[in-house]
Amino acid sequence: MRVLVTGGAGYIGSHTVVELVKSGHQVVVVDNLVNSNARALERVAEIVGEEIPFYKVDIRDKEGLSEVMETYAGEDGHAFDCCIHFAGLKSPNESIRLPLEYYDNNITGTLVLLDVLRQYGCKNMIFSSSASVYGNPAQIPITEECPKGQCTNPYGQTKSMLEQVLMDVQAADPEWNVVLLRYFNPLGAHKSGLIGENPNGIPNNLMPYITQVAVGRLKELNVYGDDYDTPDGTGVRDYIHVVDLACGHVKALQAVERKCGLAVYNLGTGRGYSVLEVVKAFEGANGVKVPYVIRKRRPGDVATSYSNPAKAERELGFQAQYDIVDMCRDAWNWQKNNPNGL
Ligand code: NAD
Ligand code: WQD
Numbered sequence: 001m002r003v004l005v006t007g008g009a010g011y012i013g014s015h016t017v018v019e020l021v022k023s024g025h026q027v028v029v030v031d032n033l034v035n036s037n038a039r040a041l042e043r044v045a046e047i048v049g050e051e052i053p054f055y056k057v058d059i060r061d062k063e064g065l066s067e068v069m070e071t072y073a074g075e076d077g078h079a080f081d082c083c084i085h086f087a088g089l090k091s092p093n094e095s096i097r098l099p100l101e102y103y104d105n106n107i108t109g110t111l112v113l114l115d116v117l118r119q120y121g122c123k124n125m126i127f128s129s130s131a132s133v134y135g136n137p138a139q140i141p142i143t144e145e146c147p148k149g150q151c152t153n154p155y156g157q158t159k160s161m162l163e164q165v166l167m168d169v170q171a172a173d174p175e176w177n178v179v180l181l182r183y184f185n186p187l188g189a190h191k192s193g194l195i196g197e198n199p200n201g202i203p204n205n206l207m208p209y210i211t212q213v214a215v216g217r218l219k220e221l222n223v224y225g226d227d228y229d230t231p232d233g234t235g236v237r238d239y240i241h242v243v244d245l246a247c248g249h250v251k252a253l254q255a256v257e258r259k260c261g262l263a264v265y266n267l268g269t270g271r272g273y274s275v276l277e278v279v280k281a282f283e284g285a286n287g288v289k290v291p292y293v294i295r296k297r298r299p300g301d302v303a304t305s306y307s308n309p310a311k312a313e314r315e316l317g318f319q320a321q322y323d324i325v326d327m328c329r330d331a332w333n334w335q336k337n338n339p340n341g342l
Pocket of ligand 1 (some may be wrong): 006008032035060086129184187
């Protein structure tokens, strides 16, 4: 299929581009590089052995997007068969300080994108949603039927609102196929060590913080709370290898080809690990010490979040292949080879 990937220079996007090209899809990337570097796509080209067409365009820029569409439009005026939409700002913390920026970027950006896609005959979208739409989950493990919860930050709100926008668009015009993928916690990197997670500033997420402690950029890991109602008191999450997540998008594309209408899937492993279990797995996999101190809970965190991944397995044939040791090994391989990112 001809696939437009927004945010394709980012962490999950770049890994997905690799898997899409490996599966024979033709990929075009648009990204404004607000949280990424075009070198990621050069690295992708190294991995797959072909250049990836890339346009530095903001998805709020209707003219810029239309120009890309014109470049690829066939005689029927149709440019792409599907859009995989990763572009967005993603820091829950930052979104509390910058709500307008988050709503504008994520919501306005998606509305402009949908309008341009429709104009150029593309009514298929795979959307990066998040387990954060479940808020403090009403049930564990979390199935797709679990009611959406109160998001504790504007970032989570944008995901929840955009899910609603996409559901409404699909309900109004059943020619649309929309797949909402609710990611649990992506970790790790491509096994080549050429691409990986490249956060700006001090990382918010657990694994980039651990790797930066291990590489000596940060002194020690702050473990946010050891008094949760979990086996060792630290928070439990469903970590999924980013390459598995990327493969989930290839499976979702097959669902779009089968004209799935509206479909919602959790992408996780179905297994929860505590913060201290992740630290131990990292130390064991890599033979590196990760000093840590216990701090008070981080506001907005939930005790436990892990998926029931059965629906994606049943309907998409998707099952995660990598375990926590693979995730820790590959995250470290990436960080070691690229101590200062790209
Ligand atoms: P990322 O920041 O690495 O990638 C997002 C990409 O989108 C970046 O390359 C950025 O430059 C680009 N972008 C942002 N705003 C843009 C705009 N207006 N126009 C064009 N490009 C723009 O983040 P990621 O971790 O790869 O996440 C990808 C998607 O998955 C995001 O939508 C994110 O919210 C969602 N998600 C991420 C996680 C996670 O833990 N990483 C979990 C659940 C959902
Ligand atoms: C994991 C666990 C922390 C950092 C966030 C977003 C979510 C989604 C994924 C985009 C928790 C603990 C963390 C640290 C720690 N992103 N921790 N010390 O909070 O599950 O989800 O990223 O959609 O929306 O909220 O992921 O990696 O930040 O935390 O102890 O320095 O590690 O308390 O238990 P989280 P995380």
